[in-house]
Amino acid sequence: MSAGQHAFAIRQQGLSAWRALERGFDAAFGAGLNPLRQLGAIGFLATWLLLASGVLLYIAYDTSVEGAYQSVAALDHWPLASGRVLRGVHRYATDVLVVVIVLHIVREWLHAHERGVRRFHWLTGVPLVVFAAISAVGGFWLAWDRLGRYSALASAEWLDALPLLGVPFARNFLVLDAVSDRLFSLFIFIHIGVSLLLLFGLWFHIQRLTRAAVWPSRALVLGLSVLLLVLALALPVRSQAPTASLAEPLALDWFVLWLHPLAETSTRGLAWALVAGSLALLLLAPFLPQPPRPAVAVVDADNCSGCERCFADCPYAAITMVPHPGLRGGHRLAQVDPDLCVACGICAGACPSSTPFRGSERLVSGIDVPQLPVDALRSRLRQYVAATNATHPLVVFTCDHGASASIAAD
Numbered sequence: 001m002s003a004g005q006h007a008f009a010i011r012q013q014g015l016s017a018w019r020a021l022e023r024g025f026d027a028a029f030g031a032g033l034n035p036l037r038q039l040g041a042i043g044f045l046a047t048w049l050l051l052a053s054g055v056l057l058y059i060a061y062d063t064s065v066e067g068a069y070q071s072v073a074a075l076d077h078w079p080l081a082s083g084r085v086l087r088g089v090h091r092y093a094t095d096v097l098v099v100v101i102v103l104h105i106v107r108e109w110l111h112a113h114e115r116g117v118r119r120f121h122w123l124t125g126v127p128l129v130v131f132a133a134i135s136a137v138g139g140f141w142l143a144w145d146r147l148g149r150y151s152a153l154a155s156a157e158w159l160d161a162l163p164l165l166g167v168p169f170a171r172n173f174l175v176l177d178a179v180s181d182r183l184f185s186l187f188i189f190i191h192i193g194v195s196l197l198l199l200f201g202l203w204f205h206i207q208r209l210t211r212a213a214v215w216p217s218r219a220l221v222l223g224l225s226v227l228l229l230v231l232a233l234a235l236p237v238r239s240q241a242p243t244a245s246l247a248e249p250l251a252l253d254w255f256v257l258w259l260h261p262l263a264e265t266s267t268r269g270l271a272w273a274l275v276a277g278s279l280a281l282l283l284l285a286p287f288l289p290q291p292p293r294p295a296v297a298v299v300d301a302d303n304c305s306g307c308e309r310c311f312a313d314c315p316y317a318a319i320t321m322v323p324h325p326g327l328r329g330g331h332r333l334a335q336v337d338p339d340l341c342v343a344c345g346i347c348a349g350a351c352p353s354s355t356p357f358r359g360s361e362r363l364v365s366g367i368d369v370p371q372l373p374v375d376a377l378r379s380r381l382r383q384y385v386a387a388t389n390a391t392h393p394l395v396v397f398t399c400d401h402g403a404s405a406s407i408a409a410d
């Protein structure tokens with residue numbers, strides 16, 4: 001077996017395992033509440049929550065070196081636990097974002113979405129990982145408690161391990177008293193500026209999707225909000241006093257700050273290799289050898305009435321409407337862009353001429369995907385219906401990868 005075939009086999013096994021997990025979650029929560037089916041949308045929700053809570057935190061934040069720690073620590077004493085909730089929501093939404101990004105990448109990779117049309121989404125996703133990481137780590141510096149100082153110093157030492165940069169960042173932190181208001185303004189600028197870059201990057205990321213699912217189901221919005229609220233109250237985020245004895249263990253946020261202990265216990269070079277290697281892999285993945293793409297959708301001019309349903313439904317904007325070459329009077333014809341079409345078949349389902357209830361001998365759709373034409377689908381349907389003993393057979397059309405439905409038919 002070649003390396004490429006090995007990778008393909010691993011991906012197929014991973015995909016089967018992922019689908020089994022998705023079905024398990026469907027059974028437990030119902031498809032509408034299944035977070036695994038709405039990872040990108042949860043990422044958007046987490047980002048909006050971060051921006052909203054971030055703005056409120058900033059209003060109460062003292063941007064000077066002396067005042068920063070006190071202003072953040074004071075959140076713990078706000079009336080009705082409001083400060084605790086605000087800080088907790090900001091921190092735990094960050095953790096949610098990190099988890100969701102990892103799962104989203106795994107899911108998209110397992111579905112081979114790094115290639116073809118989705119290469120655009122994949123490649124525009126990679127900078128989002130970097131922006132989210134910088135923003136999340138930089139947030140800890142703002143609290144300027146023991147954890148924030150540890151993270152700032154560890155990050156600076158990590159950057160110093162790369163001789164290319166030539167600026168000894170850690171020197172600024174080795175004597176922490178030397179941290180100036182100007183450097184602190186830079187922290188704030190990085191944290192807020194990079195968060196805004198993330199927002200812009202997200203907008204770019206979904207640009208080419210006609211109807212990107214950027215908002216989770218209402219039940220999931222509610223579920224996630226309640227989860228963050230419960231976490232904020234049950235496990236309150238508290239500043240760790242900078243004066244605390246070094247013997248006292250430092251409470252880390254392992255979702256965000258895992259690289260610091262890794263760099264300390266191994267080497268900073270290894271931590272760099274891990275980060276640079278992972279990013280390089282993400283960037284190179286779309287250009288690695290791929291199996292051939294499936295045949296794209298084909299339009300049959302004689303059966304296309306120009307109704308535009310496929311044009312409206314195609315998720316990848318792969319269809320344009322052009323003047324019909326054989327008909328006058330403003331008739332239009334669907335045209336498929338082979339570079340954009342992923343052969344999902346949604347257009348064939350949308351086309352009125354592909355209804356399986358048409359009586360014609362051979363069913364020819366206005367638009368069809370060659371690997372499963374609607375005529376073949378109708379033949380299969382007839383076979384299944386003929387083979388069933390049910391008095392009232394119920395037929396459900398669903399996607400192979402879609403939510404598994406459990407149907408009770410009498």
Ligand code: HEM
Pocket residue numbers: 047050051053054055057058061072087090091094097132135136137138139140141142143191192195196198237256
């Ligand atoms: C993707 C966007 C963002 C991420 C991932 C993020 C993450 C974080 C994290 C992890 C912390 C440390 C929390 C802690 O001390 O436990 C933090 C703190 C902070 N962030 Fe953000 N943040 C984001 C956006 C923003 C924005 C847009 C603002 C302001 C407009 C903001 C303002 C603050 C402030 C003032 C703090 C210090 C208060 C505190 O530590 O609780 N953040 N952020």
Ligand code: HEM
Pocket residue numbers: 039040041042043044101104105108113114118119121122123124125126128129132202205206209211212213214282
């Ligand atoms: C903050 C991080 C991210 C967020 C919030 C996010 C969000 C989203 C959303 C909302 C969609 C549209 C989903 C749909 O309509 O079904 C999407 C699609 C996609 N994302 Fe991300 N994304 C993020 C990062 C990434 C990363 C890091 C990658 C990969 C390196 C990636 C790869 C993709 C791909 C390939 C698609 C297209 C999926 C399809 O066409 O079915 N995303 N993303």
Ligand code: SF4
Pocket residue numbers: 296297313314315316317318319336340341342343344345346347348369
């Ligand atoms: S198969 Fe149809 S709906 Fe799917 S991407 Fe191609 S043209 Fe669009």
Ligand code: SF4
Pocket residue numbers: 299303304305306307308309310311333334350351352353365366367
């Ligand atoms: S291919 Fe079908 S759905 Fe598309 S415009 Fe023609 S008739 Fe309408």
